[in-house]
Amino acid sequence: MSQAEETSTHMTWNTVKLVVCMILSLSFIIGTPGNCIVIWTVCTKMKQMSPSVLLILNLAIADILVLITLPIWIYSFADSWVFGIIFCKILVFVIYCSMYASIFLITALSLERLMAVFYPFAVQRYKTKEKTSLIMVLIWFLSVAFGISIIPFQETDEINGGQQCTCRNYSSTKQKVSYLLLETLAGFIIPFLIICISYVCVAKRISKMTYQSKQRSERLITSIVVAFILCWFPHHLFNILDIISIEIEHSEETYLTLEKIVDVGEYISGALVFVSSCINPLLYAFAARKFQNHLRIAKISKLFEQMSQTVTDEDKKKSHSVAKQETVSVGMENL
Numbered sequence: 001m002s003q004a005e006e007t008s009t010h011m012t013w014n015t016v017k018l019v020v021c022m023i024l025s026l027s028f029i030i031g032t033p034g035n036c037i038v039i040w041t042v043c044t045k046m047k048q049m050s051p052s053v054l055l056i057l058n059l060a061i062a063d064i065l066v067l068i069t070l071p072i073w074i075y076s077f078a079d080s081w082v083f084g085i086i087f088c089k090i091l092v093f094v095i096y097c098s099m100y101a102s103i104f105l106i107t108a109l110s111l112e113r114l115m116a117v118f119y120p121f122a123v124q125r126y127k128t129k130e131k132t133s134l135i136m137v138l139i140w141f142l143s144v145a146f147g148i149s150i151i152p153f154q155e156t157d158e159i160n161g162g163q164q165c166t167c168r169n170y171s172s173t174k175q176k177v178s179y180l181l182l183e184t185l186a187g188f189i190i191p192f193l194i195i196c197i198s199y200v201c202v203a204k205r206i207s208k209m210t211y212q213s214k215q216r217s218e219r220l221i222t223s224i225v226v227a228f229i230l231c232w233f234p235h236h237l238f239n240i241l242d243i244i245s246i247e248i249e250h251s252e253e254t255y256l257t258l259e260k261i262v263d264v265g266e267y268i269s270g271a272l273v274f275v276s277s278c279i280n281p282l283l284y285a286f287a288a289r290k291f292q293n294h295l296r297i298a299k300i301s302k303l304f305e306q307m308s309q310t311v312t313d314e315d316k317k318k319s320h321s322v323a324k325q326e327t328v329s330v331g332m333e334n335l
Contacts, residue, residue: 027277
């Protein structure tokens with residue numbers, strides 16, 4: 001590599017580090033207090049927890065586990081990784097485990113909304129602490145399993161004169177492609193499809209209803225889907241580009257160009273993933289109007305529960321109307 005190329009690479013790396021540190025710093029400053037308030041409010045101010053609230057609580061716990069690691073990553077990018085390979089593997093495991101939990105919990109929230117809107121009576125029958133706890137255990141079990149899968153590959157390596165805990169060491173390109181595909185499928189494509197289908201169905205049902213929080217509900221639903229795309233799509237896009245670069249390795253010029261793009265993009269897109277943990281409390285908790293005005297609210301999931309109650313009321317009205325019509329018909333026949 002020529003001196004000019006080395007200088008250009010060094011400047012690019014410094015720019016990437018600056019952007020990453022800024023994104024991580026803002027995520028930590030905004031996200032940590034928000035998630036702490038959610039956890040504190042749910043644990044101290046709520047006597048009963050619906051499944052929505054329990055999912056929100058676990059989501060805040062998963063997000064806070066990610067966010068408290070950010071000062072270490074900020075220091076690492078600003079200087080270098082000085083904590084050793086074992087701590088590197090442990091920290092990356094915690095992040096991947098928590099982020100998978102966050103994704104699965106967001107997906108579970110979308111399914112819970114779908115059930116509450118379309119099958120309110122069935123949901124009421126099956127809303128037990130045991131079954132909700134079982135779902136939580138399953139989500140965290142899957143998250144731990146996916147988090148453990150990264151440990152064998154995670155390594156530290158020297159990048160532009162400093163050690164960084166951002167490298168993966170795969171035994172073969174086939175293994176790398178398989179892992180990246182699994183990560184993208186389990187961490188984005190499948191959850192994204194479930195979330196979109198669920199909220200599209202919910203939005204269509206809400207659009208047919210008339211109640212005060214309808215517009216606010218629709219805005220929240222749109223925000224959930226858009227935020228999920230903005231935070232996670234770039235990371236998995238660069239996963240796909242990385243796979244493509246491996247497949248076209250025989251074309252050296254194209255391969256080198258794509259590899260440079262991936263090397264820069266994966267750091268910035270990886271930093272954007274942390275923004276998801278930052279904005280979740282804004283989407284799921286602060287969307288409730290009373291939570292914005294009073295931190296001592298009784299129900300963080302007021303909007304969700306209000307939607308469920310409205311749907312239940314609508315269904316009761318329909319059932320009552322149908323029953324009334326049947327009674328009138330029978331009466332007419334008797335006459």
